[in-house]
Amino acid sequence: MAKLKLALYWAAACGGCDVAVLDINEKILDVAKLADIVFWPIALDFKYHHVEAMPDKSVDVCLFNGAIRSSEQEHIAKMLRSKSKVLVSFGSCACFGGIPALANLTTRAEIMERAYIEAPSNENPNKTLPQTKVSVPEGELTLPELYDNVLTLAQVVPVEYFVPGCPPTVDLILKVVNALATNSLPPVGATIASDKTLCDECDRKKEKKMISRIYRTHEIIPDPERCLLEQGLLCMGSATRGGCGALCVKVNIPCRGCFGPPAGVFDQGAKLVSSIASIYQTNGKQDIEKMVNELVDPAGTFYRFGMSVSMLKRRIPQKT
Amino acid sequence: MTSKVTINPITRLEGHGKIEVFLDDKGNVEDAYFQVVELRGFERFCIGRPAEEMPRIVPNICGVCPTPHNMASTKALDDLYGVEPTPTAKLIRQLHLNAFYVEDHYVHFFFLAAPDFVVGPDSDPALRNVVGLVNKVGIDIGGKVIDVRKKCREIIKLIAGKPCHPEGGLPGGVPRGITEEERKWIKETADYSVEFARFALEIFKQAVLDNKEYLKLVLSDAYKLNTYYMGLVDENKRVNFYEGKLRVVDPSGAEYALFDYRDYISHIGEWVEPWTYIRLTHLKKIGWNGLHDGKGTSLYRVGPLARLNVAEGMLTPLAQKEYESMYDTLGGKPSHHTLAYHWARLIEALQAAEHLQRIADDPLLTSKDIRNMDLKLKRRGIGCLEAARGTLIHHYETDERGIITKVNLIVATQHNAAPISLSVKKAAQAFIKGPEVKEGLLNMAEMAFRPYDPCLACATHALPGEMPLIVNIRDKHGDLIRSVQRD
Numbered sequence: 001m002a003k004l005k006l007a008l009y010w011a012a013a014c015g016g017c018d019v020a021v022l023d024i025n026e027k028i029l030d031v032a033k034l035a036d037i038v039f040w041p042i043a044l045d046f047k048y049h050h051v052e053a054m055p056d057k058s059v060d061v062c063l064f065n066g067a068i069r070s071s072e073q074e075h076i077a078k079m080l081r082s083k084s085k086v087l088v089s090f091g092s093c094a095c096f097g098g099i100p101a102l103a104n105l106t107t108r109a110e111i112m113e114r115a116y117i118e119a120p121s122n123e124n125p126n127k128t129l130p131q132t133k134v135s136v137p138e139g140e141l142t143l144p145e146l147y148d149n150v151l152t153l154a155q156v157v158p159v160e161y162f163v164p165g166c167p168p169t170v171d172l173i174l175k176v177v178n179a180l181a182t183n184s185l186p187p188v189g190a191t192i193a194s195d196k197t198l199c200d201e202c203d204r205k206k207e208k209k210m211i212s213r214i215y216r217t218h219e220i221i222p223d224p225e226r227c228l229l230e231q232g233l234l235c236m237g238s239a240t241r242g243g244c245g246a247l248c249v250k251v252n253i254p255c256r257g258c259f260g261p262p263a264g265v266f267d268q269g270a271k272l273v274s275s276i277a278s279i280y281q282t283n284g285k286q287d288i289e290k291m292v293n294e295l296v297d298p299a300g301t302f303y304r305f306g307m308s309v310s311m312l313k314r315r316i317p318q319k320t
Numbered sequence: 321m322t323s324k325v326t327i328n329p330i331t332r333l334e335g336h337g338k339i340e341v342f343l344d345d346k347g348n349v350e351d352a353y354f355q356v357v358e359l360r361g362f363e364r365f366c367i368g369r370p371a372e373e374m375p376r377i378v379p380n381i382c383g384v385c386p387t388p389h390n391m392a393s394t395k396a397l398d399d400l401y402g403v404e405p406t407p408t409a410k411l412i413r414q415l416h417l418n419a420f421y422v423e424d425h426y427v428h429f430f431f432l433a434a435p436d437f438v439v440g441p442d443s444d445p446a447l448r449n450v451v452g453l454v455n456k457v458g459i460d461i462g463g464k465v466i467d468v469r470k471k472c473r474e475i476i477k478l479i480a481g482k483p484c485h486p487e488g489g490l491p492g493g494v495p496r497g498i499t500e501e502e503r504k505w506i507k508e509t510a511d512y513s514v515e516f517a518r519f520a521l522e523i524f525k526q527a528v529l530d531n532k533e534y535l536k537l538v539l540s541d542a543y544k545l546n547t548y549y550m551g552l553v554d555e556n557k558r559v560n561f562y563e564g565k566l567r568v569v570d571p572s573g574a575e576y577a578l579f580d581y582r583d584y585i586s587h588i589g590e591w592v593e594p595w596t597y598i599r600l601t602h603l604k605k606i607g608w609n610g611l612h613d614g615k616g617t618s619l620y621r622v623g624p625l626a627r628l629n630v631a632e633g634m635l636t637p638l639a640q641k642e643y644e645s646m647y648d649t650l651g652g653k654p655s656h657h658t659l660a661y662h663w664a665r666l667i668e669a670l671q672a673a674e675h676l677q678r679i680a681d682d683p684l685l686t687s688k689d690i691r692n693m694d695l696k697l698k699r700r701g702i703g704c705l706e707a708a709r710g711t712l713i714h715h716y717e718t719d720e721r722g723i724i725t726k727v728n729l730i731v732a733t734q735h736n737a738a739p740i741s742l743s744v745k746k747a748a749q750a751f752i753k754g755p756e757v758k759e760g761l762l763n764m765a766e767m768a769f770r771p772y773d774p775c776l777a778c779a780t781h782a783l784p785g786e787m788p789l790i791v792n793i794r795d796k797h798g799d800l801i802r803s804v805q806r807d
Contacts, residue, residue, distance in 0.1 A: 012360065016383020016484035022427075023473065023483070026466055069360075099380040102365040111361030115599070116592045119363060119728045120715070122599065123589040123608060130359075134595040138342035138350050141595040146359060167383065167484045216722075218372040218401070218491050221691055247481040252495040253488045256376060296723060300369045304377075 004060040004180060006031075007039035008090075009080055011073040012100045012150065013066030017091040020167035021063075024174060034181050035060075051076065054083045061180060063090040063163075067100050067308065068151040072144045081157040086185070088176070092166040094153040095191075096260045097308025099166070101150040104307045104314035105299060108148045152308045162191040166258035166305060169244055193243035195263040198255055201242040206230060210281040214294035217254065228254045229279060234301060239271035256304045267311045269302030339741070339769070341748050349752055352745035354737055354769075359597040363727045371400055371701070371722045375489030378714065381731070383484050387420035387476065388707030389714075391562075394489030396714040399582070400701025400722070403492035403694055408687040412494045414562050415506070415679045416479045416486070417705070421561060421672035422513045423472040424708045425624075425665050426520065430465045433662045436767055437528045461523070468516045471509040478502060493691030500686050507680040513673035514638070521642060521666050528663075529649065538659040539650070542750035543768060545743055546571045546613045546656050548603060548620035550735065551627035552581075552706050559631045559639075559671060561706040567630045568603065568620060571613075573654040576603075581704035584713055588730065601735045611738050619742070622710025622735040623772060624664035629654035634667065636674035642667045658743050661771035697722050707732050709772065736772045743768040 010018060024031070031037075038059060039051070062084035068074050081087055092098040103111065116122065116129050134141045153159055163172055176192055179185045186192065194201065206227045215232040222228055228235040228249065235254035237246075241262040248255055261268040280291050295301075303310045342350045362381055369377060375393040379386030391413060398405060405413065473483040479496065480486035488495040498506070528534045537543065553567045554560040566584070568577040579587055589604035602608050606618035613619060620626070634640040646663055647653045679685060703714045710732030717726040733740075747768035 014380045014383035014386070016380070016386065019383050019484050022469075026463070099377060100360050102369075102377075103361045105368065106361065106364045108361075111359065111364040114364040114367075115359060115361065119590065119599070120726075121585050121588055121590045121601075121604075121728060121730065122592065123604065124592040128592045128594050130592070130597050131594045136351070136353065136595060141340060141353055141355065143355065143595065143597065166380070167482075216370060216372055217495075218397070218695065221693070224496075247477075248487045250496075251479070251481045251488050253376075253481065258485075296370050296721060297368060297373070301373070 004035040005038045005058065006035040007059045007062040007080065007084065008037065009039065009062060009064050009066075009076070011064070011066030011077065011094070011153075012069040013091065013093045013098070016167045017065035017093075020091075020165075020170070021173060024170050024177075027174065027177075031177055034177065051079050051083060056082050057085050059084040061086045061088060063088045063176075064153055064159075065091040065094050065167075067093040067097050068153060068156050069100060069103070069147050069149075070144045071147070074151075074156050077153060077156050086160045087153075087157065088161045088163055089153045089159045090163050091168055092164055092258050092260065092305045095162050095164050095309075096306040097150050097152055098258075098305050101307035102300060102304070103150050106315065108146050111146075149314055150308055155308065160188050161185070164191060164193055164241060164259045165244060169247075171245070172243060191241070191260075191263070193241055193259060196242045197262045198237040198240045198242045198244065198246060198249075198259065202227075202237055202246045202249055204228065204249065209279075211279055212281045214276075214280075214291065216296065222252055224252055228252075229275070234276075234295070236268070236272055236302070236304075238275040239265065239268045239302075256301070258305045260306055260309070268306050269298070269310060269312075272302050339744050341744070341752070341765075343752070347753060349745060349748040352741050352748055353595060354741040354744065355596045363729055366724050366727045369724050371397060371716055371718050371724055372490065374714075374716065374724065376485075376487055378729075379485045381729070385420075385424065385707050385709065385732075386484060387416060387480075387486055388705060388712050390480065390486040390489050391417055392703045392705050392707070392712045392714040394491070395563075395703030395705060396701040396716050397489070397491035397703070398701070399703060400698055400716060400718065401491040401695040402698050403692050403696070405493050406687075406689045406692050408497070408684050409493040409690045409692070411679050411682055411685050412479055412498060412690065415498075415676065415685070416476055417562055418672040418675045418679070419472040419475040419509075421708055422517075422669055422676065423469040425669040425672070426465050426516070427469055428708075429520065429662060429665055429669075430461055433665075433770055434523070434527070436770070437524075437531075437534055437662075464516065464519075468513060471512060475506055475509060490691065491695055492693065495690075497688055497690045498686050503680060503686055507677070510673065510676035510680045513676055514670070517666070517670035517673045518638070521670065524663060524666055535649075538657055540750075542747050542764075543658045543743070544656045545621070545658055545739055545746065547617060547739055548576060549626035549629040549654060550620045550622050550711055551630040552704070552711065553578075553631050554635070557632040558635045559627050559633075559668070560635060561668075561672070563705070566704070566711065569630050569654055571617075571654070571656070573629070573652075581713060582702045584702070584704070584715075584730070588713075590730070590734070596737070598734055598737045600738045601730060602738070611741055613739075613742055619738050620735065621739045622732055623661060623708075624668050625655060625658075625661040625771075626710065627706060628664045628667065634671050636671045636678070638674055639667050639671035642670060658768060658771050709733060710735050733772075740769050740772055743772075 062080050068077055089095045093100055112129055117127055130143055132143050132145050163176060204227045205225055209230045211232045213232050214234055222231045222233055233254045236257035237255045240255055240257040241259040244259055257268055265271045282288055340353045344350045375390045378389040378393045381389050476483040480488055548568055548570055550568045552560050552564040554564045565578055566581045570576045577587055587604055588601050590599035590601050591608040592599055602618040609618055634643045650657060650660055700717050705712055712732055713730040715728040716724055719725055748765045751764040
């Protein structure tokens, strides 16, 4: 078999997805045997020439991580789409918006205000804000423009496969590599991860216990063997796709849903609300109010990684 | 006619970066600008989040150095809740941080920095990578680095679930303890790390110090910047990654300031320029006076060399010996030689490895007392530590329920952003003459920012082993005259 041409690219992301690829450690040599990496994530604007020079569909597989939040990222996503036979939405930012999509709870103007005007250590007497075009004595400097809205890759271009996770685990990455090596990719549109929920693969003991209070993580020391949700900690396991190996739960930390909604679930937050409703002991309106008060940040918790694909999508900016 | 040379990409922390170099009509370098071209807005979108969730959110600022963000955030929570972590919790946090230092410093050095020296700064770019390095030195460095990285990341995984996105970090403690069984393999990894650290320093000595030409390059003016330095020191003024006071020394090495990091606002100012999304830090009491070093500068640097420059010594004995030997060779303290960051990084990795050993031997490590639950919300918390690339400050304010109302973050690459611009300008002035820029010379200019360990570098260089680089030379209308490219 001819060697595959593989591209890896990153948009609005933290770099963790790229590091995750390194975490396959010595198996990276197997990848090198299988594929020529024709493109590794790093450049944004000035790699245009390089990408543009490639013929359409000349890249066999592109693993694209990161969300889309600037005109340039959208442009490069479209370009890589046309150059790639198979485009994989790699990691939670590309699949669901990820943590960068928490910015959808605010606006670009508020972000700029906070960063450049308000921050307490700033010295900005002239209230300077970064500009997309600036003249300096020697010439002109440019910066890309940011969008108000953080989008997923699939909201910008058609995508063949989804690999969730913040970051995708070594097992999942190897599963993808193996599917490529043996030419056994699943049907287009598939999410390459478990079809079950995280709860299904969690080792903790479930006792079908009701709760009368929701705790925040700093408020209690949970039993290391028992279900975290049944101890009152807001664990997203029942509303989250499995496949991560329950990494957070194993260190006594409740799941925050980075693998996105499980198969067949449209909205991760709605699914979690139904889980909480079924376990929270209520005897009337008073208890429901108490429960609502105990949920201190529903939007930022239920959609920690999934704001872009949620029913909410974003906060509607107030008209001023 | 002014030409423009674009070096892209260069670095990222809060996003991506590039460097623009402007040439005058003779082709000499007029100025250089280090631009950070993305902003993600953590300081705004963390408002409304419960404070205790911050250590789980901020690692996404940077997946290359997530551990320091997770831990600076956790320390800010300690301060916010007026709580000291239990002695065992503190040991486990330091175990996590030092394991991170070992793996991060080595990935940077071997995959990114060493090829320049061992293979040669102006050698064929196709050979100037980790494979070339292995061929040249004749041993499987690549395999060893992968091995030490893997072992250290196993420690991080044990403590924090995901090495790329560490979880947990609670005010007053850690979510999971260490067992005696686990101590055994942690100790093995610590011993292995010390052994590897000594081997790495030996390679550095053979490849760089024993080569007169390279040593001359290290000590040359092209790679020298006279700035202040900042870093954490313990009560004996030794290098400490996890805690202590911030110390600033002036370009002559004299102490300029020693302060509690909670008072950072009195000492550090952040300047806003319209051509970059990064805020440029400087010494507030001197005041922002632009991008220059030497007399009157308000710029300081952070990171490995800065930490050694501000300290009176290292925390551990083997690292201390290496520290003394480094300053002997460099001609005293402080050292302004930017390329010495690489050396300082290896000495720090040795300290981190020795510290791992010390923690692994500590009887308290396996105590079950991992959380101090005596929390009293103070509504303001500031955490600071030394990230691999330099001082990192997280500052949170909350409402009466512990919900975030304000966030201020100062990250390592911010402190170094202005110095990076200057370093590249100096090196470019020394090596780039005229629009016909030779690849090797371009790399010599690139070598001026590599010591700062531009963040994504370590993530993206393991396979190709080199930083892809495009230099576009443009006339003043922005039309492309010539393009130099290598991967």
